[in-house]
Amino acid sequence: MLSSSCIRRGQRRALGLSRCLLRNASLSSSFSFASYSTRRERRQLFKEEQKPEQQHDDDTFFPEKNERRTAYIETYGCQMNAADSEVIAAVLTSHGYEIIESKEKMISMTSPPEVILVNTCAIRDKAEERVKTRLRQFRSDTTKKSSFSTQQKKKKKAVIGVLGCMGERIKGDLLKKDSKGVRLADIVAGPDSYRDLPRLIENAISNNNSNNSIGKKEKKKKKEDDDNEEKNDDGNESSRKRFEPKITETMNVELSTTETYSEIFPMRRGRVEDMSTSAFVTIQRGCDNMCAFCIVPFTRGRERSRDSASILEEAKKRFYEENAREIVLLGQNVNSYSDKSHAAAAEEESSSSSSNTATTTTSNEVYAEGFKSVYMPSRNHEYDFAKLLKDVCAISPELRVRFTSPHPKDFPDNLLQTISDTPNASKLLHMPAQSGSTSALERMNRGYSREAYMNLIDKAKAIIPDVAFSSDFISGFCGETEEEHKDTISLLKRVQYEQAFTFAYSLREKTAASKKLTDDVPEEVKQRRLAEVIETFREAAKEKAKGEIGKTHLVLVEGTSKRDDAKATGRADNGKRVVFMNNDESKKGEYAEVRIREAGMNTLIGDFVKKTTAKAFYDANAGKAWYA
Known part of the structure; x- marks a missing residue:
């Protein structure tokens, strides 16, 4: 006598067979599997046949009728990326998206935004690792039941996109599962592809809806087929990357020689x-x-x-x-x-x-x-x-x-x-030196010597009254010797920069250094030299700041001081932050004359003289140094 469990198994098999026969019968009128030799072609045709009749249940994340999709943009890296995020916001807004204005507002939402875009930096490995950690966090927050209510989570599963330089560098690998088993992104767009974002997002939504509508066995089979298709015949990863398409359903990393987004008015939020x-x-x-x-x-x-x-x-x-x-x-x-x-x-x-x-x-x-x-x-x-x-x-x-x-x-x-x-x-000029050594500059392919750089600094000082300088420096570039490092230290002491952006060298693929030079400076040496560069800059900046005492600056007021509401803060023309007792006279966006009485490396402390306009200040100082 058959057990009840055996009977149930037999019933399920019979039901599965009948469903399979019905499905094949419905498909046979439109095409024959025999005429398509590859599994990929059969699967694609089956998907196309099913699209008109596909019903989306609660697991999909198409917006309700007349409902605007929400999008959150998080930005890493340089000021160009910040500006690009404003272009991205403008593109999405023109296609009906509502932009979430801040991280705090995004966190306070009861469900994740439909779209999360991370505008990234690739200039150093550390910047990329930081972004990857953030992407894993986004992926976890939008899939764990504890993050949002189950009902909301099902309706609004987020599309996660990697944009900008990191997307351009890593490309399609971001769309695959990483070493920790996490697929970091659903879409990838390079810096010249932001106009294409609406299409990429729609395709990602469509793909996720298709994934939600198929069963576990079909998902497993699809994964196996995709894994097989990704493998090159010879297993050569670099060869596969070389011929990887730059524009696909969910990726566009095509670089342009003409794109400037000139007719798009970037969207400043708030x-x-x-x-x-x-x-x-x-x-x-x-x-x-x-x-x-x-x-x-x-x-x-x-x-x-x-x-x-x-x-x-x-x-x-x-x-x-x-x-x-x-x-x-x-x-x-x-x-x-x-x-x-x-x-x-x-x-x-x-x-x-x-x-x-x-x-x-x-x-x-x-x-x-x-x-x-x-x-x-x-x-x-x-x-x-x-x-x-x-x-x-x-x-x-x-x-x-x-x-x-x-x-x-x-x-x-x-x-x-x-x-x-x-x-x-x-009058603050950014003059990126990168190194104070002529031999190191030659290896860096900078196109100038230490002497030429110093001649430019001296010429700028002669032509522009009260000019100030900022710079970039790399510690531990390929082959850097102690003597070359000392040349950088001496340059810092001589110029006395107002600001300096300093980094330990990080090897980047595709660069000339990665192909022709060796990253041979040990990490501990890089960090030690970096610390010495930072300390030298700080000491020189403090010494130079003493010369600000007694000067009167034209300060563009940016608001109240974070530490004291009674004080205003703004920036002088040389880029220095200035803090002064406001007496409720100067408002954000206005100018004030401030006389400096204390000077630190980054901040000047002054006394309010009077409200003014830039024109009045310039006219009063015509023919003299701008800061009398």
Whole structure:
């Protein structure tokens, strides 16, 4: 006699067989499996046949009718990434998404946003590891029952996207399970692919819905097939990556030679009255310098400049409509900016002229003296960075204009003179040295010597009254000796930078250093040299700060001090933070004259003199150093 369990097993098998026969019968009218030789083709055709009749249950995460999807954007890395996140927000908003404005608001939600996008940095390994940890956290928070109510979790499973430089570098590997068994991302988009985000998100949603609608056996079979398809015939991982498509259903890492997002007005989040006094305006993307240590040319692509008309339009909107009182012009190599549309117009006008007085620029006119590059750009008649800087400053004397991140080679005399002649152009210049050693700079492919760099510093001091400098330094680059390290220490002491961004060298794939040099400086030596660089910078900065005592600065007020509500805080023209007793007179976005009485490495303490305007301050100091 058969047991009841045997009977139940037999009934289930019979039911499964009948379902299989019915399914095959319904499919036979449209196609025959015999005519398709691969499992992948059969599976794809079966999926296409099922799409019209597919019913989405509560496990799907399509929004309800007339419901806006929510999206949260988290940003890591440089100011360019912060500006790019504003472009991303604008793209998604134009497609009906509601942007979650802050991490705090996202955490307070009863269910996760439909879309979580992480805009990433790839310049060092540490930055990538930090992002991976955050992605695992997002994945855990949106799948664990303890994170959100079960009902809400089922309806709103988040699509997680990796954007920016890390997405461009790692590409499709982010869509696979990592060593810890976690699939970090559902979509991947490089810096030039943000227009494509709505399509990528829709495809990820569609894929997840398909996964939710099939049973466990089908899921297991699909996984086995996908794993087999990912393997190369010879098992060569590097070969597979080389031929990996750059645009797929859920990935777009195609780099562009033209994309500048010029017609997209980036979305600053929050109410106008809550916005920062400072606003980013991207003017240039990509980098052609090919420094041996740097991954940026491979994650951001070739240099291209945005047209000047759209830049000026955006800057005016930021100033007049959003009350921004400081514009920060951004680019990977910002002072190499060149609007070629002006060159085309000038050449056409020149060719139609009977005198035809066209001239050709030389390397000495394009670059600072003693600097060179792997390429020589044509700058005939072009609207260069000096002209753009002057035009942005001309929007209003009440608008302060800064720029970052430049390359020292792109500080020709005409740019230094423009900065000197234009009162509201910031006098804090970022001059990334990277090293104080000529031999190390040569290995880094920086295009200049220590002597050329110091000559540029001295020239800037001679042309621009009260100029201040910031810089970048790398400790422990390939082959760095103790003597080369000492050269960097001596450079720090001589220049006395206001700010310094210092890092231990981190080898990056694809760079010239990874192919031609050896990362042979031990980690403990890197860290020791880095500590010495930081300490030297701090001591030199403290010594230089003493010279600020007694000076009067024009301070752009940014708000109240975090430590004392009775005090205001803002920044002087040299980038220094200034704190002073406010007496409720100066408000955010206004200017104040402040006399300095105490000076620290990063912060100046002063006494309020009076409220003023930038124009009144500049007029009063005309013909003298801006800080009397």
